[in-house]
Amino acid sequence: xxxxxxxxxxxxxxxxxxxxxxxxxxxxxxxxxxxxxxxxxxxxxxxxxxxxxxxxxxxxxxxxxxxxxxxxxxxxxxxxxxxxxxxxxxxxxxxxxxxxxxxxxxxxxxxxxxxxxxxxxxxxxxxxxxxxxxxxxxxxxxxxxxxxxxxxxxxxxxxxxxxxxxxxxxxxxxxxxxxxxxxxxxxxxxxxxxxxxxxxxxxxxxxxxxxxxxxxxxxxxxxxxxxxxxxxxxxxxxxxxxxxxxxxxxxxxxxxxxxxxxxxxxxxxxxxxxxxxxxxxxxxxxxxxxxxxxxxxxxxxxxxxxxxxxxxxxxxxxxxxxxxxxxxxxxxxxxxxxxxxxxxxxxxxxxxxxxx
Amino acid sequence: xxxxxxxxxxxxxxxxxxxxxxxxxxxxxxxxxxxxxxxxxxxxxxxxxxxxxxxxxxxxxxxxxxxxxxxxxxxxxxxxxxxxxxxxxxxxxxxxxxxxxxxxxxxxxxxxxxxxxxxxxxxxxxxxxxxxxxxxxxxxxxxxxxxxxxxxxxxxxxxxxxxxxxxxxxxxxxxxxxxxxxxxxxxxxxxxxxxxxxxxxxxxxxxxxxxxxxxxxxxxxxxxxxxxxxxxxxxxxxxxxxxxxxxxxxxxxxxxxxxxxxxxxxxxxxxxxxxxxxxxxxxxxxxxxxxxxxxxxxxxxxxxxxxxxxxxxxxxx
Amino acid sequence: xxxxxxxxxxxxxxxxxxxxxxxxxxxxxxxxxxxxxxxxxxxxxxxxxxxxxxxxxxxxxxxxxxxxxxxxxxxxxxxxxxxxxxxxxxxxxxxxxxxxxxxxxxxxxxxxxxxxxxxxxxxxxxxxxxxxxxxxxxxxxxxxxxxxxxxxxxxxxxxxxxxxxxxxxxxxxxxxxxxxxxxxxxxxxxx
Numbered sequence: 075x076x077x078x079x080x081x082x083x084x085x086x087x088x089x090x091x092x093x094x095x096x097x098x099x100x101x102x103x104x105x106x107x108x109x110x111x112x113x114x115x116x117x118x119x120x121x122x123x124x125x126x127x128x129x130x131x132x133x134x135x136x137x138x139x140x141x142x143x144x145x146x147x148x149x150x151x152x153x154x155x156x157x158x159x160x161x162x163x164x165x166x167x168x169x170x171x172x173x174x175x176x177x178x179x180x181x182x183x184x185x186x187x188x189x190x191x192x193x194x195x196x197x198x199x200x201x202x203x204x205x206x207x208x209x210x211x212x213x214x215x216x217x218x219x220x221x222x223x224x225x226x227x228x229x230x231x232x233x234x235x236x237x238x239x240x241x242x243x244x245x246x247x248x249x250x251x252x253x254x255x256x257x258x259x260x261x262x263x264x265x266x267x268x269x270x271x272x273x274x275x276x277x278x279x280x281x282x283x284x285x286x287x288x289x290x291x292x293x294x295x296x297x298x299x300x301x302x303x304x305x306x307x308x309x310x311x312x313x314x315x316x317x318x319x320x321x322x323x324x325x326x327x328x329x330x331x332x333x334x335x336x337x338x339x340x341x342x343x344x345x346x347x348x349x350x351x352x353x354x355x356x357x358x359x360x361x362x363x364x365x366x367x368x369x370x371x372x373x374x375x376x377x378x379x380x381x382x383x384x385x386x387x388x389x390x391x392x393x394x395x396x397x398x399x400x401x402x403x404x405x406x407x408x409x410x411x412x413x414x415x416x417x418x419x420x421x422x423x424x425x426x427x428x429x430x
Numbered sequence: 431x432x433x434x435x436x437x438x439x440x441x442x443x444x445x446x447x448x449x450x451x452x453x454x455x456x457x458x459x460x461x462x463x464x465x466x467x468x469x470x471x472x473x474x475x476x477x478x479x480x481x482x483x484x485x486x487x488x489x490x491x492x493x494x495x496x497x498x499x500x501x502x503x504x505x506x507x508x509x510x511x512x513x514x515x516x517x518x519x520x521x522x523x524x525x526x527x528x529x530x531x532x533x534x535x536x537x538x539x540x541x542x543x544x545x546x547x548x549x550x551x552x553x554x555x556x557x558x559x560x561x562x563x564x565x566x567x568x569x570x571x572x573x574x575x576x577x578x579x580x581x582x583x584x585x586x587x588x589x590x591x592x593x594x595x596x597x598x599x600x601x602x603x604x605x606x607x608x609x610x611x612x613x614x615x616x617x618x619x620x621x622x623x624x625x626x627x628x629x630x631x632x633x634x635x636x637x638x639x640x641x642x643x644x645x646x647x648x649x650x651x652x653x654x655x656x657x658x659x660x661x662x663x664x665x666x667x668x669x670x671x672x673x674x675x676x677x678x679x680x681x682x683x684x685x686x687x688x689x690x691x692x693x694x695x696x697x698x699x700x701x702x703x704x705x706x707x708x709x710x711x712x713x714x715x716x717x718x719x720x721x722x723x724x725x726x727x728x729x730x731x732x733x734x735x736x737x738x739x740x741x742x743x744x745x746x747x
Numbered sequence: 748x749x750x751x752x753x754x755x756x757x758x759x760x761x762x763x764x765x766x767x768x769x770x771x772x773x774x775x776x777x778x779x780x781x782x783x784x785x786x787x788x789x790x791x792x793x794x795x796x797x798x799x800x801x802x803x804x805x806x807x808x809x810x811x812x813x814x815x816x817x818x819x820x821x822x823x824x825x826x827x828x829x830x831x832x833x834x835x836x837x838x839x840x841x842x843x844x845x846x847x848x849x850x851x852x853x854x855x856x857x858x859x860x861x862x863x864x865x866x867x868x869x870x871x872x873x874x875x876x877x878x879x880x881x882x883x884x885x886x887x888x889x890x891x892x893x894x895x896x897x898x899x900x901x902x903x904x905x906x907x908x909x910x911x912x913x914x915x916x917x918x919x920x921x922x923x924x925x926x927x928x929x930x931x932x933x934x935x936x937x938x
Contacts (some may be wrong), residue, residue, distance in 0.1 A: 298714070384703075545807070721934065
């Protein structure tokens with residue numbers, strides 16, 4: 075069986091990893107991303123794309139259901155690993171690679187699964203509607219969108235397991251077509267047992283790295299590989315503690331972002347969140363401008379963080395509370411960009427630090 | 431020595447040459463994908479051997495992965511769409527002359543090429559519709575929005591070389607570039623054509639249909655062989671588009687010393703390298719912004735280019 | 748000889764495919780499947796035209812029909828508000844009248860095609876069929892065609908403008924001077 079062995083080894087040497095970011099596990103997640111990219115592995119975009127499910131941080135009983143759903147959604151061969159802290163990353167990835175090679179286990183796993191059936195909750199559904207619910211899912215109702223067209227109403231929950239998404243955030247969106255007309259915020263996934271103390275300490279490097287991480291998210295969602303790569307390098311340099319290198323990378327990143335007229339054109343006017351009603355809330359200052367303005371502000375904030383200057387961070391609780399009003403009416407992709415540009419990861423981290 | 435400048439017509443070869451032709455196109459697609467993966471992994475600083483074999487390992491991984499079905503998916507349309515890009519791209523390649531030889535010497539080869547790339551509209555939308563999932567559906571619709579933008583400028587750009595050559599037959603367009611390649615005096619048409627090629631290959635700046643802001647878009651629910659076929663189809667379309675630019679704008683097999691088919695390969699590979707560079711360096715073009723720019727800027731430019739070409743063509747006769 | 752046989756077989760296969768795909772449009776439950784069954788039917792017709800050596804018409808038929816079906820699928824799903832893509836639902840109305848009319852017109856046209864005494868061909872087809880077709884269709888009326896095309900495009904655009912719910916004054920304000928224009932979904936060029 076030499077050929078299938080060779081195939082397995084080749085396949086396992088390029089695994090796609092779905093990284094589950096959880097609160098208070100920022101340094102772990104970044105270490106995991108660096109390690110897997112260093113091995114030539116790839117970050118998965120969705121469960122269908124993933125071979126390895128890597129959950130960062132300590133025990134998260136609140137996320138069990140979501141993680142089960144994601145685990146079910148992964149096709150075989152699949153491996154699940156937990157990464158408790160940055161030091162454990164290389165060992166965990168080695169173990170994941172070994173487990174990917176255990177073909178017999180995967181075949182057994184596949185046989186055990188069979189076709190996946192959704193749990194159809196017939197209890198609260200009126201049986202008179204049964205003929206209008208193929209596969210047990212009721213048909214979508216219609217409602218008008220901003221142009222006055224009747225679009226189907228869909229309920230979509232974004233997060234908590236989503237690449238380039240703030241950890242612990244779930245947005246329950248009501249979509250009319252692809253426009254989110256109503257957004258409800260839910261914060262999940264607080265760790266039940268200990269967490270990485272390094273994350274709450276939040277040294278100068280970590281704060282700047284969080285801003286850089288937000289820049290990585292925005293540029294990845296904007297589909298700019300070169301920019302994303304430079305931002306990653308800046309983020310990694312910030313975390314390594316090598317502040318001079320980090321500052322250099324940041325200047326380079328800023329120059330690239332400012333010089334790219336295409337990026338500016340694409341991000342202009344997207345995620346402009348200054349509707350009436352937002353002005354009064356405490357979040358107005360943090361959400362000024364569009365995605366491009368906030369992107370440049372993030373880079374500047376990272377630079378300030380490196381130099382030790384305190385930047386006006388704004389009230390995180392206000393920002394989270396204002397999210398539904400801010401994001402209502404955004405199209406799905408714009409919503410992703412807007413959330414990434416708001417750097418909710420830092421805001422949520424500040425909230426957690428305040429709770430501690 | 432075979433300098434093809436305006437002398438020999440293109441000869442149609444027997445049907446069984448389709449198999450080696452497909453293999454050649456597949457090899458070019460493989461090389462392009464490797465180049466793309468290598469320049470991406472240049473960031474992480476892996477070894478040279480690892481970088482060179484990255485595509486083999488990715489294909490192995492996809493072959494090993496199981497396929498998926500989602501609840502109430504339209505499986506027939508879904509599988510048809512993900513698998514359909516590959517034959518579509520191969521059909522496009524049949525009209526491209528490889529030096530002196532071509533598989534399908536159609537008198538309307540240019541229109542055939544265009545007809546095949548319109549098939550991508552159908553297939554990408556179906557690939558988004560099939561899985562019955564939000565992200566896929568939105569991805570499919572985004573592709574159609576973008577397609578409405580790029581298709582007309584592409585069609586007008588494709589019209590320019592036949593006007594100058596007086597024929598829709600690809601071999602004759604290639605032969606009419608006697609001494610002066612079309613890219614020199616039709617740069618706008620060439621530019622718009624390249625935009626069209628990158629767009630119908632769902633590549634680089636035009637990959638919003640499979641973008642990360644939609645968790646993979648059309649590919650969000652695809653895995654295993656289906657995913658492999660769709661991704662392979664994208665690269666094959668890119669190769670077909672780059673290959674077609676050679677007889678249309680870059681003089682076909684014309685060039686000193688080397689044989690015609692070698693020049694075709696060289697020119698195609700140069701163009702493919704340019705497309706890979708564009709894929710890395712240019713941010714994704716969102717359809718809502720791109721469509722207006724395509725209709726208001728690209729389309730009038732393409733039409734103006736056609737007018738210039740028509741005036742020159744009439745003046746020459 | 749062999750080529751003739753192949754062409755003949757292909758013709759019959761494509762013909763049958765066309766009819767079956769046409770029937771499938773009314774039999775399948777899903778809007779998307781109905782649209783693409785129609786697309787298959789049209790593509791088969793385009794292929795038959797290609798077999799008749801009318802290359803340009805055949806390829807353009809395939810091109811136009813695939814593009815139209817792609818756009819039509821969007822509109823079909825948009826206007827059928829009851830998610831017909833997922834519901835087993837009968838999408839035909841006044842079945843009996845439609846069936847009778849369809850069969851009657853098929854019999855009429857079919858018998859016409861079979862029973863009319865077609866003239867024998869005199870001479871050979873011209874070397875460049877597309878050019879000859881162009882000359883025959885347009886010939887001396889090329890100037891008229893060139894003028895009519897922009898008029899048709901202008902008519903389509905005017906129709907859309909008239910039908911649009913928002914006009915210049917809604918976008919640009921009463922003095923037509925508002926910058927940028929007030930659009931719910933702004934385009935990329937900033938008009």
